[in-house]
Amino acid sequence: MKQRLRIVSAVILTLFLSSGPALAGGWGPYFSWGREEPSGGDEAAFGSIFDFQNLQVDGRLDHFSFGVLYDSAPAQDKLFSYRGTLGFDIATNTNMSLFGVELDLDETSKYGVSTKHTFAFAPVRTGRFKWWLGPSIGIKFNYYDDVFKDVLGQVGLGGFDLKAGHISAGGGGETGINLSLGSRMSFCFSGGVHWYAFGIAAGESVDDFVWGNGPFFFIETSLLFRTGPDRG
DSSP: OHHHHHHHHHHHHHHHHHHGGGSOEEEEEEEEEEEEOOEEOOSOBOTTTOOBSSOOEEOOEEEEEEEEEEESOSSSSOSEEEEEEEEEEEEEESSEEETTEEEOGGGSEEEEEEEEEEEEEEEEEOSSEEEEEEEEEEEEEEEEESTTHHHHHHTTOOOOOOEEEEEEEEEEEEEEEEEEETTTEEEEEEEEEEEEEEEEEEETTSOEEEEEEEEEEEEEEEEEEEEGGGOO
């Protein structure tokens, strides 16, 4: 887990350092919290190991993400701008059930990556304050180790060393504020709602799928270092 975290962090830092000078605007770290409420999975799944009809997945996942955020115009007097994030994502289960059995992911490995892209329209722009809103899209991928091991034991199918991958993708709306802190920095706060389609792949070779959808609520903070025309 620690080794994978170091690798992902190094990739994010490399992208930040290599791309920062080429794109003017604002660059900096971000942190976000989001709650995903997936529901679905009416089709048979996990066919290569066993066959369950009417499989249901309902629950709640909390996502904690951190990484690099880019804003094309965090302080400029521009009506439109682009915001994008690339980060490391940790998912933790708060109340997920599978096959009618409570599933606790807190004791399993869960890690992944996330990215979000927002096309912002800023109706309010002053010298130090900017309020923006607009459509956004996002995608998350998380990997779980031995996620079904205890659950399968409870239904009499223990002994499998199963892995699982969870991918979520969709879009919705986001709104936020940019507050200038001096001539070179901005504090940003935003929140929004997405509707995500999700897929869970599980098995000894992660090759069987369950599909569904549900809402995703999130808030995000960031501290941007402004470059180019946004400085001053």
